[in-house]
Amino acid sequence: MDWDDLKLFLAVARAESLSGAGKALRVDPATVGRRIARLEEGLGARLFSKSPQGYALTEEGARILAHAERAELAVTGATEELRGHAQGLTGQIRIGAPDGCANYLLPQVLARICDANPGLEVQIVALPRVFNLSKREADMAIAVSRPSTGRLTVQKLTDYSLSLAAARDYLAAHPPITRPEDLRDHRIIGYIADMIFDKELDYLGQLGLDQVPLASNSVSVQLNWLRHGAGVGVVHDFARPSAPELARILPAMRLTRSFWLIRHADDGRVARLNRFADELATGLRKEVARLEAAA
Numbered sequence: 001m002d003w004d005d006l007k008l009f010l011a012v013a014r015a016e017s018l019s020g021a022g023k024a025l026r027v028d029p030a031t032v033g034r035r036i037a038r039l040e041e042g043l044g045a046r047l048f049s050k051s052p053q054g055y056a057l058t059e060e061g062a063r064i065l066a067h068a069e070r071a072e073l074a075v076t077g078a079t080e081e082l083r084g085h086a087q088g089l090t091g092q093i094r095i096g097a098p099d100g101c102a103n104y105l106l107p108q109v110l111a112r113i114c115d116a117n118p119g120l121e122v123q124i125v126a127l128p129r130v131f132n133l134s135k136r137e138a139d140m141a142i143a144v145s146r147p148s149t150g151r152l153t154v155q156k157l158t159d160y161s162l163s164l165a166a167a168r169d170y171l172a173a174h175p176p177i178t179r180p181e182d183l184r185d186h187r188i189i190g191y192i193a194d195m196i197f198d199k200e201l202d203y204l205g206q207l208g209l210d211q212v213p214l215a216s217n218s219v220s221v222q223l224n225w226l227r228h229g230a231g232v233g234v235v236h237d238f239a240r241p242s243a244p245e246l247a248r249i250l251p252a253m254r255l256t257r258s259f260w261l262i263r264h265a266d267d268g269r270v271a272r273l274n275r276f277a278d279e280l281a282t283g284l285r286k287e288v289a290r291l292e293a294a295a
């Protein structure tokens with residue numbers, strides 16, 4: 001069994017389809033299918049079971065998976081040594097992050113890391129959901145709560161704060177807000193309740209605000225509603241410098257949350273990813289502190 005066969009096997013196992021694996025490897029799906037069939041024939045075992053839902057690992061395939069992932073790490077480590085990654089970060093790294101972090105923190109933090117490492121390519125995947133690192137949807141992910149299951153390493157990045165806010169023009173045109181009960185007289189902006197993918201994002205529930213006439217699963221959409229005077233909502237303090245139209249209200253109702261860096265456990269042996277994680281953590285902490293001080 002050679003590395004090319006294992007690479008195809010890993011791609012199908014993670015994508016659970018020939019088309020997904022082909023797209024990831026830039027190989028025609030029919031070619032992927034033929035080579036998987038050839039691999040199964042050579043091993044004398046079925047590695048995948050096919051169904052309308054896609055390709056699922058068989059028991060034999062699951063046993064090979066860990067070996068294939070170790071081979072992937074070995075190849076990655078050897079490639080890094082040959083390319084001299086000790087002199088700088090190179091190659092492609094994909095990081096998944098929630099909407100607020102991806103929009104208001106990561107662009108400037110990662111731009112500075114890339115400026116210092118010209119050979120580095122970074123992809124930010126901003127999706128309102130939890131990332132599956134076992135399927136290699138990303139090399140690492142930032143989350144708002146610490147996972148309790150899976151073969152993962154977890155590192156706390158930083159705490160951050162959120163505040164109730166509204167546009168100054170909105171506040172001037174509506175009844176004053178001096179106590180929590182006053183919020184009942186205002187239109188609330190927040191998340192779509194059944195699309196909150198992490199309990200830590202249920203800000204309004206914690207504040208006792210159940211009616212949300214204007215809702216979106218996107219932090220950016222919520223922020224733009226607030227900027228245009230549509231109502232009152234919760235805003236990341238690190239995002240407020242980008243929206244000078246907003247004023248903080250009821251400061252005693254300030255919330256605190258945390259960002260966590262999540263990685264696949266096996267990646268702890270990849271020096272390049274370790275260095276990137278260290279630089280990311282340092283940069284993110286500094287940026288949150290800088291923006292919250294300016295808010």
